[in-house]
Amino acid sequence: MSLLDRLGRGHLSDGQFARLWASGDRHPHLDACADCRARYAAFDGWLLDVGDTLRAEADEAFPAERLAVQQAQIARRLETLERPARVIVFPKAARAVISGHSHVRRWVTVAAAAGLIAGIGLGQVVPLRTVIKNQQAAVPNAHFNAPATVVRSNELTPATPSPGDDELLSEGFASPKVRNLSALDDMTPHARDYSVRAK
Amino acid sequence: MSATSPALLAAREADAAAASAVKAHQAAGELEDARERYTELVGRHQRRAARIAYHYLRDSAEADEAVQDAFVKAYQHLASFREELPFDVWFTRILINGCLDRIKARTRRERWLVPMAGTRRPAGPSDGVPTERDMTERVAAGGQSPEQALLGRERRQQIATALSTLPERQRSVFVLSHVEGRTSREVSALTGLNESTVRVHLFRAIRKLRALLANDTIAAAPGELKGKRRVTS
Numbered sequence: 001m002s003l004l005d006r007l008g009r010g011h012l013s014d015g016q017f018a019r020l021w022a023s024g025d026r027h028p029h030l031d032a033c034a035d036c037r038a039r040y041a042a043f044d045g046w047l048l049d050v051g052d053t054l055r056a057e058a059d060e061a062f063p064a065e066r067l068a069v070q071q072a073q074i075a076r077r078l079e080t081l082e083r084p085a086r087v088i089v090f091p092k093a094a095r096a097v098i099s100g101h102s103h104v105r106r107w108v109t110v111a112a113a114a115g116l117i118a119g120i121g122l123g124q125v126v127p128l129r130t131v132i133k134n135q136q137a138a139v140p141n142a143h144f145n146a147p148a149t150v151v152r153s154n155e156l157t158p159a160t161p162s163p164g165d166d167e168l169l170s171e172g173f174a175s176p177k178v179r180n181l182s183a184l185d186d187m188t189p190h191a192r193d194y195s196v197r198a199k
Numbered sequence: 200m201s202a203t204s205p206a207l208l209a210a211r212e213a214d215a216a217a218a219s220a221v222k223a224h225q226a227a228g229e230l231e232d233a234r235e236r237y238t239e240l241v242g243r244h245q246r247r248a249a250r251i252a253y254h255y256l257r258d259s260a261e262a263d264e265a266v267q268d269a270f271v272k273a274y275q276h277l278a279s280f281r282e283e284l285p286f287d288v289w290f291t292r293i294l295i296n297g298c299l300d301r302i303k304a305r306t307r308r309e310r311w312l313v314p315m316a317g318t319r320r321p322a323g324p325s326d327g328v329p330t331e332r333d334m335t336e337r338v339a340a341g342g343q344s345p346e347q348a349l350l351g352r353e354r355r356q357q358i359a360t361a362l363s364t365l366p367e368r369q370r371s372v373f374v375l376s377h378v379e380g381r382t383s384r385e386v387s388a389l390t391g392l393n394e395s396t397v398r399v400h401l402f403r404a405i406r407k408l409r410a411l412l413a414n415d416t417i418a419a420a421p422g423e424l425k426g427k428r429r430v431t432s
Binding site for chain 2: 014015018019021022023043046047050051053054055056057058059061062066067070071073074075077078079081082
């Protein structure tokens with residue numbers, strides 16, 4: 001049947017079938033025309049087939065096993081939602097660095113800062129540069145006035161007086177203070193004897 | 200277009216009862232019971248949700264994620280669910296919004312990607328050919344010969360391609376009303392479109408699909424659908 005025949009006899013087109021199908025209405029021509037009724041039934045069947053095919057395609061992509069896994073994953077995610085987030089502490093160093101409980105560290109910081117401030121303040125009050133300049137000026141004069149040997153001797157002289165040679169050789173210094181060692185001392189030759197002989 | 204059947208009404212009542220119970224458990228701090236009760240709802244709507252997400256996203260892995268996200272989101276916001284509205288409508292709206300967000304994100308991502316020569320993304324919303332992964336996931340139905348399985352697969356592919364060429368709204372309306380069997384009113388509630396606009400979109404979607412699949416249809420059933428091509432616009 002040609003298009004002209006169909007239009008001439010008022011047959012329904014696919015567009016009209018689509019409109020009827022979408023709206024759910026019933027066209028009066030369908031009751032009158034067996035040809036259009038058959039075509040509409042075929043159209044309906046084709047549309048149902050499309051729907052079935054699309055459903056089957058989705059169902060193949062999601063078999064029952066996959067849906068079971070999906071359900072388990074949803075349950076796990078819901079369970080995770082209710083647990084508070086766990087913060088994992090970074091090992092060792094992070095605790096020491098971040099820790100704010102170290103009073104010693106805090107006091108050291110405060111003391112260092114106080115020292116710095118006091119130093120700066122003192123530096124502002126006392127004319128340190130003048131003092132240093134005066135000292136530098138005084139030290140070369142002293143060196144110039146005093147002989148170098150005297151300075152050297154002063155530097156080498158020990159603070160406590162050491163015993164002289166004669167004292168070391170005297171009887172009182174050389175004789176043993178412990179009684180038990182006297183016999184041994186008698187047997188031993190003394191340096192003082194040689195020095196007396198030499199004299 | 201199917202009307203609301205008694206079975207559907209009964210299912211909705213059961214949904215409403217389960218949703219109320221979950222809300223009550225959540226409010227009482229009985230979270231384990233709430234989760235357990237919610238699992239019922241998940242089991243009841245999971246298959247349908249997977250279908251919808253799959254037809255939107257055309258990628259089974261992404262559809263899987265979208266479904267999971269939608270269920271988790273629905274659980275979190277169940278306190279804002281009003282019992283006057285059917286749970287499936289409320290939930291499907293969450294799911295569709297999630298799918299649309301994913302499509303937008305994918306489009307943004309793909310804008311920066313240069314396709315390699317000889318490869319194309321086969322399962323995007325603008326291209327309905329299934330991905331290689333999808334193809335491997337599909338198995339021939341039991342009892343079919345290899346030829347039948349191959350023909351069936353080709354037919355699915357053609358329909359999917361035709362569906363993916365539809366504008367987004369037409370595709371949504373067609374999937375929801377025809378594949379999921381929703382009424383115009385429900386589709387209107389789901390998509391936020393006017394009921395008459397839903398009908399117009401559905402009509403246009405069907406007409407376009409018919410035109411796109413005409414060759415295939417005639418080849419499949421020459422006697423049954425003879426002369427269709429001449430009439431379709």
